Amino acid sequence: MIEVKGLSKSFGSMKAIDNVSAHIEEGHVFGLIGTNGAGKSTFMRALSGVLKPDAGQILIDGEPVYDNPSVKEKIFYISDDQYFFRNGNPRDMAKLYKTCYPDFDMEKWKDLMKKLGLDEAAKINTFSKGMKKQLSVICGICAGTKYLLCDETFDGLDPVMRQAVKALFIKEMDLRGLTPVIASHNLRELEDICEYVGLLHKGGILLEKDIDDMKLNIHKLQCVIREEGMLQKMKNCLDVATVDNRGSLYTVTVRGEKERIVEFMELLNPVFYELLPLSLEEIFISETEVKGYDVKALLF
Numbered sequence: 001m002i003e004v005k006g007l008s009k010s011f012g013s014m015k016a017i018d019n020v021s022a023h024i025e026e027g028h029v030f031g032l033i034g035t036n037g038a039g040k041s042t043f044m045r046a047l048s049g050v051l052k053p054d055a056g057q058i059l060i061d062g063e064p065v066y067d068n069p070s071v072k073e074k075i076f077y078i079s080d081d082q083y084f085f086r087n088g089n090p091r092d093m094a095k096l097y098k099t100c101y102p103d104f105d106m107e108k109w110k111d112l113m114k115k116l117g118l119d120e121a122a123k124i125n126t127f128s129k130g131m132k133k134q135l136s137v138i139c140g141i142c143a144g145t146k147y148l149l150c151d152e153t154f155d156g157l158d159p160v161m162r163q164a165v166k167a168l169f170i171k172e173m174d175l176r177g178l179t180p181v182i183a184s185h186n187l188r189e190l191e192d193i194c195e196y197v198g199l200l201h202k203g204g205i206l207l208e209k210d211i212d213d214m215k216l217n218i219h220k221l222q223c224v225i226r227e228e229g230m231l232q233k234m235k236n237c238l239d240v241a242t243v244d245n246r247g248s249l250y251t252v253t254v255r256g257e258k259e260r261i262v263e264f265m266e267l268l269n270p271v272f273y274e275l276l277p278l279s280l281e282e283i284f285i286s287e288t289e290v291k292g293y294d295v296k297a298l299l300f
Contacts, residue, residue, distance in 0.1 A: 103144030
């Protein structure tokens with residue numbers, strides 16, 4: 001388990017991270033969402049033990065990560081700005097990581113390199129951005145660490161390769177309980193893989209939620225009503241977050257238990273109604289509006 005307690009980090013007069021706390025459970029995918037400059041990379045570098053916090057604590061399995069080699073062996077960090085040897089090839093990087101991570105699986109590394117079509121003897125400086133990201137992911141998977149920290153890892157990957165990388169993460173989670181922590185500025189990239197999500201803005205976390213819990217307690221209701229008075233009854237009796245209409249069709253975001261909403265709508269007896277699942281984007285828009293933020297302005 002990763003515990004972050006009151007983490008703060010500044011660079012001169014700029015406060016990159018301001019009193020951030022988070023809990024990242026083992027064996028689950030945690031997504032960290034935020035705009036460019038929100039503090040995601042600083043958070044990830046502190047999490048990996050690269051940066052020393054100005055204040056607060058980062059504990060991995062109960063031990064501080066900074067200046068602690070035994071804890072760092074449990075972490076593989078894929079930065080947005082990846083480092084490779086000058087004029088080196090993938091095989092050189094694998095040999096380096098083999099010395100840093102005792103459980104590095106060279107046979108698995110060779111197999112994944114072959115499956116993804118990467119030449120282990122080619123110069124890395126001839127690789128495209130996407131190929132370099134693939135190489136980093138392969139090294140991260142094969143390092144055999146408990147935690148894999150990914151900063152904008154899907155940026156530069158084509159749609160097919162993004163799905164392939166997600167499938168690799170899920171497979172390793174099933175096989176050995178890998179815990180991926182994925183930072184991204186794009187909600188849509190994480191919607192189909194993350195179980196827990198934190199929204200980072202201006203150095204602070206606005207919210208940290210279990211996606212399934214959010215989906216159970218917020219719903220999209222589409223309906224065609226007989227008269228305007230019906231809409232007012234819905235606002236009075238249900239926890240209505242947003243209302244939008246196109247002609248006679250109303251789309252309403254409602255908080256609460258699904259059974260209670262269905263029971264109310266049956267009694268209301270509109271011309272038509274249905275409950276639909278919300279996308280992660282729609283859930284975040286609703287949750288952050290409650291806190292006084294316009295998530296569309298923050299993230300899209």
